[in-house]
Amino acid sequence: MRAPLAVAALAFVAGAALAAEEWHWTIPAWLPPPPVPADNPMTEAKVALGRHLFYDARLSLDGTVTCASCHDQAKAFSDGRETAIGIQGAEGRRNAPGLANVAYLPVLTWGNPLITSLEQHALIPMFGTAPVEMGSAGAETAIFDRLSADPFYADAFPLAFPDRPAPDLFTITRAIAAFERTLISANAPYDKFKREGDPAAISDAAKRGENLFFGERLECYHCHGGFNFTDNIVTSRMKMVERGFHNTGLHDPVLPGGDGIAAFTLRPEDIGRFRTPSLRNVALTAPYMHDGSVATLSDVLDNYANAGRFPDTPHKSSLVMGFTLSGTEKADVIAFLQSLTDEEFLTDPRFADPWPDGHPARVNRTMP
Ligand code: HEC
Ligand code: HEC
Incomplete structure (x- = not known):
């Protein structure tokens, strides 16, 4: 599953003294x-x-x-x-x-x-x-x-x-x-399906949801595209970075103030424009949006179907025009989004709390 790891380990041994300062990414081969x-x-x-x-x-x-x-x-x-x-x-x-x-x-x-x-x-x-x-x-x-x-x-x-x-x-x-x-x-069931060619890695519902997500009725992929499901992307192989800030109609047009990137650019057309978030592990990151105002993935889809929470918000993206989705189709899109949950990432011991119980680094913590 993690072939690059074996290669990295070999290189480490061979590289002797220098290897201590070299870094080897333990990431799938398809990912730069x-x-x-x-x-x-x-x-x-x-x-x-x-x-x-x-x-x-x-x-x-x-x-x-x-x-x-x-x-x-x-x-x-x-x-x-x-x-x-x-x-x-x-x-x-x-x-x-x-x-x-x-x-x-x-x-x-x-x-x-x-x-x-x-x-x-x-x-x-x-x-x-x-x-x-x-x-x-x-x-x-x-x-x-x-x-x-x-x-x-x-x-x-x-x-x-x-x-x-x-x-x-x-x-x-x-x-x-x-x-x-x-x-x-990068090891979610969807990666195993899409990148490693395992047809059984995701359900039929998730496959139908994938088609909807990447289709022209829902338009999701225009902003949530690429391996990280966002149009904000830079890799070590890209000459130019991509950035995407959009107004998805969450912003109440009668509210005063310049939230979104307008607070920095001072351009009225940037009011309500936020950076497109990645959708990796999105089933676990509720509640959603910059202000946490959307509770569930089902509510997220209802908002997009409605052309935004406030469909008449000025400067809303032309990609958020609304659509109708049957109950099954909605469940399919959610199944697709759930297939982006990477259990290995959530439990990887390399990312876990390294401090022992009772250590001063954790003893006064009031939040987990
Ligand atoms: C015009 C670009 C655009 C399109 C099209 C779009 N999104 Fe988004 N999406 C965004 C932006 C920007 C945000 C953050 C908005 C905010 O916080 O105000 C977002 C937020 C989300 C979130 C919340 C993620 C989180 O971590 O809080 C989900 C889930 C999501 N979008 C799913 C979808 C789905 C499903 C579709 C298709 C129906 C879709 N998006 C279409 C740009 C887009
Ligand atoms: C009190 C809660 C809190 C703590 C503590 C906290 N963060 Fe955050 N973090 C946030 C919030 C809220 C945001 C979003 C801020 C925004 O968009 O203005 C964020 C954003 C981030 C981002 C940007 C992610 C992205 O998608 O753009 C990174 C990286 C991050 N935090 C790392 C850290 C690190 C490292 C620490 C410790 C030094 C830390 N955070 C401590 C709440 C917290």
Whole structure:
């Protein structure tokens, strides 16, 4: 199933000393690796460090919240809430998206076209103030000291960053980003059907749903296309990245304000335009949309069938024109979306919490 792993292991042995610094993606052969920034090469040591940081509540001001508090592996790294809740109950206004295949996204978050790297993004949950998530703004030195005092990090930072061995904004964000790049989901039943040619990997209902999803009546694939089911994509083999922001008619036209990318571009036609999310593991990332306002996949389809929640929203995409779908057809599309659930990804021990019970990294956590 994971043939590239065997090849990688061989190369590792053969490569002797050099191999320790080489990184081998354990991804299916059909999938090009994601791009990696020149100033943050992948190494085993860095990924291991990043994983520990991702699950370390000491990155939050009061030691209660980790990245995983809002990005839970069992939910494909989403949190099941409509909108996120940070330390001391601080309320966010956006839904926490899953993190599968974030390495392939050229632009991050629902509606900020300016966040283009995982390194840059990792600062936001830790130090952002609107909304407060981990609440650590102004407490940077205290956080670095906490980490420095931990025996695990005393070894792990120098191993990952021989030239700059201390916890600081540079090393923390780079290690977390390197770990996030490994969160690749490409072994769903649909992949086995589509990429590995196993006709029995998905149900007949899911196959009918696939045809509907990729058909001109529903138009889904125009925005949710490609291996990651989004028109926001970059791989290590692409010269140009693709970005897609659309208004799908969720936005109430009588509401004032410029939500969506208009908040950054200041163009009225960008009001209500959000980045197309990936649909990988979408059965597990409910509730849906930038504001978590759509509870189920059935409700998602009802909205699209209705040409949006607010069909008359100005600047709505011309691809969201509405359609009728029988009960069976709706169940078929949902079966197709469920075939994108990658059990291996949800239970992969390489992505799980590495800290033992009772460790200071987890002892004060108030959220799972
Ligand atoms: C309090 C909940 C919360 C915590 C804690 C949190 N996040 Fe998030 N995360 C969110 C929300 C909400 C969004 C969407 C933000 C937006 O669109 O404005 C998000 C978005 C992201 C994204 C962008 C995903 C995409 O599809 O564009 C990444 C990557 C991410 N978070 C990683 C992290 C990391 C790494 C940490 C820890 C350093 C972390 N998050 C901590 C709630 C959280
Ligand atoms: C015009 C582009 C476009 C088309 C066509 C489109 N979508 Fe979307 N889709 C989006 C965007 C953009 C969002 C996020 C909207 C938001 O949060 O306001 C989204 C969100 C979703 C979500 C929520 C995912 C999550 O993690 O919250 C699902 C599910 C979904 N779409 C499925 C579909 C299906 C099924 C179809 C076909 C019936 C479809 N989409 C057609 C652009 C599109």
